Amino acid sequence: MKAVICENKALRVDTLPDPKPERGQAVLKVLRCGICGSDLHMRTHCDHMSALAKRVGYPFFPTSNDPVVFGHEFCGEVMEHGPRTNKKIKVGTRVCAVPMIRLKDRVDLTGLSPTAPGAYAEYVAVQAAMMEPIPNGLSSEVAALTEPMAVGLHAVNKSDIKKGDVAIVVGCGPVGLAVIAMLKARGVRTVIASDFSAGRRALAKQSGADMVVNPSDNSPFADWKDYGFIGELPQLLELGVGTREKIDAVPKWWHAWRLAEAAGLGPKRPVVFECVGVPGVLNHLMEGAPFMTRIVVVGVCMEADRIEPALAINKEIELRFVLGYTPLEYRDALHLLAEGKVAAKHLITGQVGLSGVANAFDALANPEKHAKILINPSDTLLGDKIAVM
Incomplete structure (x- = not known):
């Protein structure tokens, strides 16, 4: 699969093996992924954030030398279930997923770890229990805002x-x-x-x-x-x-x-x-x-x-x-969006394909022009350009 890798502050598009779902996991085809401010911080302050994470007992945060696939604000389509999943969410269902995944010895942060690649990619592995079906025909663009909401x-x-x-x-x-x-x-x-x-x-x-x-x-x-x-x-x-x-x-x-x-x-x-x-x-x-x-x-x-x-x-x-959210708050945010109780579409100011991510990082430095830029990994026509929404 194609993915955007950050290493030593540089962003590049590369080819990685398609993820295979382990026990309790599923694989999603990424439909949309938001570029988060923490991703911008990670690119420039990775070593400082890694040192801080160690101080609170989390030694798995990347350093600037680690190749990392960012992306924790995403929605996708279920492609495959791993072993020991109940499969109650069927293949082909559009879902959002809390960006935390259980590895053999710990829970890791999807898109914020070298061992849990995120959704700046065509596919992403998620914890099946953390998936939430997208209700009410909510668009993939707005559904990808669930995490920041x-x-x-x-x-x-x-x-x-x-x-x-x-x-x-x-x-x-x-x-x-x-x-x-x-x-x-x-x-x-x-x-x-x-x-x-x-x-x-x-x-x-x-x-x-x-x-x-x-x-x-x-x-x-x-x-x-x-x-x-x-x-x-x-x-x-x-x-x-x-x-x-x-x-x-x-x-x-x-x-x-x-x-x-x-x-x-x-x-x-x-x-x-x-x-x-x-x-x-x-x-x-x-x-x-x-x-x-x-x-x-x-x-x-x-x-x-x-x-x-x-x-x-x-x-x-x-x-x-405050930091983050609970799985219940994540589910509630998704439903508030889907039920029209929270309007968020106006936050989306641009869209890019994988090859445009580096330009999007630069563009987000201008608050007058952009708020939230989404990545559509399937869009190969934009090249390195940003489509203004």
Whole structure:
């Protein structure tokens, strides 16, 4: 089969043996595969990511010298079942699959490992139990967005956001856009999106953002007073003393206080989703955010960063870090797309064949032109060109 191999930061199309399904596996003909930001990171920061993976007990991540077939955002057609599979999903069925595969001694990450080739190829091996049939005639193009949409869904789930909370999404690349779409699917009434790129701000509006902000002109926290947030310490001190004074005449005032807290009548705060992953952004958000803001860190910063803990302590900023998704969230994301509850087709800005992948990596550096480029391994007519969607 033809596949795109990354080795020493270079991308090339080469011929590899067709995958054979091992026990519990299936082989898919790749219909579409998205180019993920983590693939771009892998190409340039592979050794750093490998060292980091070892620190969390995963020694199987590739180094820059390892030839790797990327591709973990994909859908395909079932071609063959391996032994010990129940075959309940028939050959010829279009499916998506969580990009994790069981090898003899471990579970590996498809497309992020030299021993688990991904879907920048004509065929890919998957774990049969991780396959999900594509429902409702959803197009292969949109189905290939299931994986990044699941990342957005997981971030929203982990945020514990409520419909009446104000959500602020900082960074409107594909993951930020997925977060916006999932926030609106959750019914969050106010979603503010911030990005320097006019093109990405336009996509944020299409994804459901109620307000978009250019941080060059205005801070996403500029209107904190309009939402009843606390932006300064004297205001917080006044709230504590003033509330106590107001209920001083109430017998056993502490019961009233507890009831008010249980009813959610305490200070309001936004939920911020950091989807940039660039050094300095996190501390900048802590500096500008109102008191008691919850910051959900979704963007993957591949460099060492510095924050001021005392700043976060004095403002009682809450930090939550998230990664990936569960198989259930993956299935839910697919069905949200298929049922029309989440719109994502507008995120697809280009399509390439295998020979155009290197050019696509370069093109994705321009946020004004592209958000998500899909690979169609069967398309040999495009050559190294990118078809604009």
